[in-house]
Amino acid sequence: MTSVSVKDLRLSFGQVTVLDQLNLDIQEGEFLVLLGSSGCGKSTLLNCIAGLLDITDGQIFINGRNVTWDEPKDRGIGMVFQSYALYPQMTVEKNLSFGLKVAKMPQGEIDKRVARAAEILQIAPLLKRKPSELSGGQRQRVAIGRALVRDVDVFLFDEPLSNLDAKLRSELRVEIKRLHQSLKNTMIYVTHDQIEALTLADRIAIMKGGVIQQLADPNTIYNAPDNMFVAGFIGSPSMNFLKGEIAAGADGKPVFAADGVTFSLHGYRAGEALAPGRKVVLGVRPEHVAVDEAAAGGELHEAVVDIEEPMGADNLLWLKHAGHTMAVRTAGSRRFNPGTKVRLTFDMTLASLFDAATEERI
Amino acid sequence: MSDRGQLKKTAHLSEVPAAWEAGPRGAKPRRLVSTRTIVVYGTLFVAAAYYLLPLYVMIVTSLKGMPEIRVGNIFSPPLEITFEPWVKAWSSACTGLNCDGLSRGFWNSVMITVPSTIISIAVASINGYALSNWRFKGADIFFTILIVGAFIPYQVMLYPIVIVLREIGLYGSLSGLVIVHTIFGMPILTLLFRNYFAGLPEELFKAARVDGAGFWGIYFKIMVPMSLPIFVVAMILQVTGIWNDFLFGVVFTRPEYYPMTVQLNNIVNSVQGVKEYNVNMAATILTGAVPLLVYFVSGRLFVRGIAAGAVKG
Numbered sequence A: 001m002t003s004v005s006v007k008d009l010r011l012s013f014g015q016v017t018v019l020d021q022l023n024l025d026i027q028e029g030e031f032l033v034l035l036g037s038s039g040c041g042k043s044t045l046l047n048c049i050a051g052l053l054d055i056t057d058g059q060i061f062i063n064g065r066n067v068t069w070d071e072p073k074d075r076g077i078g079m080v081f082q083s084y085a086l087y088p089q090m091t092v093e094k095n096l097s098f099g100l101k102v103a104k105m106p107q108g109e110i111d112k113r114v115a116r117a118a119e120i121l122q123i124a125p126l127l128k129r130k131p132s133e134l135s136g137g138q139r140q141r142v143a144i145g146r147a148l149v150r151d152v153d154v155f156l157f158d159e160p161l162s163n164l165d166a167k168l169r170s171e172l173r174v175e176i177k178r179l180h181q182s183l184k185n186t187m188i189y190v191t192h193d194q195i196e197a198l199t200l201a202d203r204i205a206i207m208k209g210g211v212i213q214q215l216a217d218p219n220t221i222y223n224a225p226d227n228m229f230v231a232g233f234i235g236s237p238s239m240n241f242l243k244g245e246i247a248a249g250a251d252g253k254p255v256f257a258a259d260g261v262t263f264s265l266h267g268y269r270a271g272e273a274l275a276p277g278r279k280v281v282l283g284v285r286p287e288h289v290a291v292d293e294a295a296a297g298g299e300l301h302e303a304v305v306d307i308e309e310p311m312g313a314d315n316l317l318w319l320k321h322a323g324h325t326m327a328v329r330t331a332g333s334r335r336f337n338p339g340t341k342v343r344l345t346f347d348m349t350l351a352s353l354f355d356a357a358t359e360e361r362i
Numbered sequence B: 001m002s003d004r005g006q007l008k009k010t011a012h013l014s015e016v017p018a019a020w021e022a023g024p025r026g027a028k029p030r031r032l033v034s035t036r037t038i039v040v041y042g043t044l045f046v047a048a049a050y051y052l053l054p055l056y057v058m059i060v061t062s063l064k065g066m067p068e069i070r071v072g073n074i075f076s077p078p079l080e081i082t083f084e085p086w087v088k089a090w091s092s093a094c095t096g097l098n099c100d101g102l103s104r105g106f107w108n109s110v111m112i113t114v115p116s117t118i119i120s121i122a123v124a125s126i127n128g129y130a131l132s133n134w135r136f137k138g139a140d141i142f143f144t145i146l147i148v149g150a151f152i153p154y155q156v157m158l159y160p161i162v163i164v165l166r167e168i169g170l171y172g173s174l175s176g177l178v179i180v181h182t183i184f185g186m187p188i189l190t191l192l193f194r195n196y197f198a199g200l201p202e203e204l205f206k207a208a209r210v211d212g213a214g215f216w217g218i219y220f221k222i223m224v225p226m227s228l229p230i231f232v233v234a235m236i237l238q239v240t241g242i243w244n245d246f247l248f249g250v251v252f253t254r255p256e257y258y259p260m261t262v263q264l265n266n267i268v269n270s271v272q273g274v275k276e277y278n279v280n281m282a283a284t285i286l287t288g289a290v291p292l293l294v295y296f297v298s299g300r301l302f303v304r305g306i307a308a309g310a311v312k313g
Helices: A042-050 A092-102 A107-121 A136-149 A166-183 A194-200 A218-223 A228-233 B002-015 B035-062 B066-070 B084-091 B103-133 B139-149 B154-167 B174-199 B202-210 B215-226 B228-244 B247-252 B260-268 B277-311
Strands: A002-013 A016-027 A031-035 A057-062 A077-080 A154-158 A186-191 A203-208 A211-216 A240-248 A254-258 A261-264 A279-284 A289-291 A301-310 A314-321 A324-331 A341-346 A352-355
Touching: A002 A042, A002 A186, A016 A042, A016 A186, A016 A211, A031 A042, A031 A194, A042 A057, A042 A077, A042 A154, A042 A186, A042 B202, A077 A136, A077 B202, A092 A107, A092 A136, A107 A136, A136 A166, A166 A186, A166 A194, A186 A194, A194 A218, A203 A218, A203 A228, A211 A218, A211 A228, A228 A240, A228 A279, A228 A352, A240 A324, A254 A279, A289 A324, A314 A341, B035 B277, B066 B277, B084 B277, B103 B139, B103 B174, B103 B215, B103 B228, B103 B260, B103 B277, B139 B174, B154 B174, B154 B247, B174 B228, B174 B247, B202 B215, B215 B228, B228 B260, B228 B277, B247 B260, B260 B277
Parallel strands: A031 A186, A031 A203, A077 A154, A154 A186
Antiparallel strands: A002 A016, A002 A057, A203 A211, A240 A254, A240 A279, A254 A261, A279 A352, A289 A341, A301 A314, A301 A341, A314 A324
């Protein structure tokens, strides 16, 4: 069943149109991540779903109900903000119960819900404290609790972990995932952090300029990006892009030719015919390049190690290959001195081929 | 582990040449007297003296008897301290017909200042809240008009307001003056509150909306409790402004409602008999005492609030 549905959404501020003709369906119990760099419209979209921004055109449905003109409180949503947005003058307990008090809920029910949320999030000992006496991670737990007590169908997260340090961020990330697994609510989560997106999401919607570039599960997004923007945005370091064209190989099969070097496209599943002469861009992720290992069927290409970045588990190499810089990930145990000549093989089953003009996947 | 650290440190020290060890070590010493401190404290002292000297003269003069004042040395402390001028200024100095001193003006001023301050702050804070958080259509135009209002000289508006008050039957009354003070405080107070509320995190407002609080709920339960400093700033601005006002007080009220400032002027400028400098000085200090007291009580919050309002916005 569809939980949240956005139809033909348009949002303009005066002459500036931020979102246009945006459609998005989110299934019940799904964890959807809106991913993009700042200014891409992801938070704006979330605010529209929450009802905090008045939309210009289109419709929004939550649980089969048209909520386009409803106030945020009537939409059945709970929201968690980046800056926690806890009411500074109230204790944690009052923060959690504020919305319920406004809704004139009986005190017994309020106490029950607050106690349950506090237990789930392990903040029971903090109930009498003020937000200023809490750490960042505790504050964000309280903020999640505030959404939890409302007993809503849909959770909206607006970059909830961006203000936390790296260690806390990964801890709370796991906790949000656990929360989703136990509550099974629909969750919409806005972030610019691709690790959060890849680890948490059932599906990721990558946005740019107010347009959803690709909506798919993390594996598809990572391994079969729809266009060069998605390919370059996801993955760190970024996918290597080689500009070239399709040529006819010796055996008649199409090959990729760039700067006088040819690469067999054996193993690549193209969605359309690869006509020789077509200008294309080959995208290969750093971990899909084998160094010094001759894989069956692949040609060998020489490159020179420029810089080596040991990262513990991995060893990142920056290579000079035919005048371009290329990132390659190898095992951390393998070390290379700068200047070393290595041979490269691309894993074409996991590579991507884009049209040079449209930047769309072929 | 700690042993290893110790070993390392010792090893390091032994490598340092003896000449280095004789060099500077620890906190850098500061000279007490330098050109910089002389300039800074000198300037501060001169500025402070410049402002405090008149106050000193006023206080010593108000404590002298008239014969001592006629000797003419205004800086000398009183030989014989007398509080009689203070008593006279408060309760029996003459202004025109009545001779009950400043006390009448004091209570008039209280009756003008208290409601004016409360009403203007209440209205302006709601204005500022609506302007910064509930962006309604035409908000910018409304705000611009309000701010332009702050730059029109008061004198231009005096006569039109007299006519308006006369037409609605409030001319000469205390409530008429309260309305005038409320209106004239509006531009600057609205600006003050708007900028302060705009500086509060927007997400708090959003969170309260998701929690279901409405316009008044958010204002009273979220915004006001977070904004004590700016309310104190507004209070100080209004109390001092309205208390010190002379023009509106003399124009819009009848003699029996004259505020303290007008009363003071009438005492000081009365032309009959001898000029009683000691009574005049005492009356002036009494009139200025209320704003001064307000500032000393809440000055710390004032500075904090002004700074907050200035940076954010």
